[in-house]
Amino acid sequence: MPEHDPVRDAARYRVERDSAGERPEQEHAAPRGRMENRHQWVDVVIDQAIARGEFDDLPLAGKPIPGIARHDPDWWLKALIEREQISGVLPEAIQLRKDDAVLAERLDGLRTQDDVRAAVEEFNARIVSARRQLMGGPPVVTPLRDVDREVQAWAERHRPPEPSPEPAPTRRRWGRRT
Known part of the structure; x- marks a missing residue:
């Protein structure tokens, strides 16, 4: 205890x-x-x-709380989402923007062109679905990805580097020293 x-x-x-x-000071309290x-x-x-002394030596004693300099009533919620890296609770338009920014990294983790093609098609289907919904929130501005172009870019990133040609052997000249 x-x-x-x-x-x-x-x-x-x-x-x-x-x-x-x-x-109490007031009888009718x-x-x-x-x-x-x-x-x-x-x-x-x-x-x-x-x-x-439980409030002595706190980490931010005498300093402003980070992240609330601007007047935003949801500052604590945004800080929680960022700190805990919570996903899936954002409006679909914002989640699509975040997913769009890391799509190339996600595709690089896939092994075959068929997997890449399926992932890009699924991403495009999410964009189309979000554009059709009238749920409110921010507009969906994430562009559709060209499936063939993404597969080609993935293939170029996964192509093994070409071996560099070996330099031609140089002939040694045996000559006299003078």
């Missing part, structure tokens, strides 16, 4: 206060435990944590 438990300390504080006969008095309990817990 931790030595300083904020919940237990707050409960002790309440019991000691009640046993001493202290009463709401009974303890309701939401109206929670802020007092939170203040006590925070004051105790400060006294124990």
Whole structure:
């Protein structure tokens, strides 16, 4: 068990206060435990944590929180998506842009031209499907990929390098030194 438990300390504080006969300043105040008095309990817990030094030497102490300089109500959600690299929850138009940017790397991991052709056709089908849906969100601006051109580019990237021609042997001249 931790030595300083904020919940237990707050409960002790309440019991000691009640046993001493202290009463709220206002006789018609709401009974303890309701939401109206929670802020007092939170203040006590925070004051105790400060006294124990739990807020000393925090990593960003005195510095602005990164990523919230601009006024964006969804800054925390965007930071979470970026930090955790969450995918599949973006609008399809934005997900297609991200997938388009890494398509060549994805194709390089495939082994055959048939696999490359199937992957590009599936990507194009996703673009066409997203253009047909009227779900709202950003417009789909990702262009369709030419399947034959992508297969050819993949084949060029996977072509083994041609051996360089060996230099012709040079003739040695045996001559006298003078």
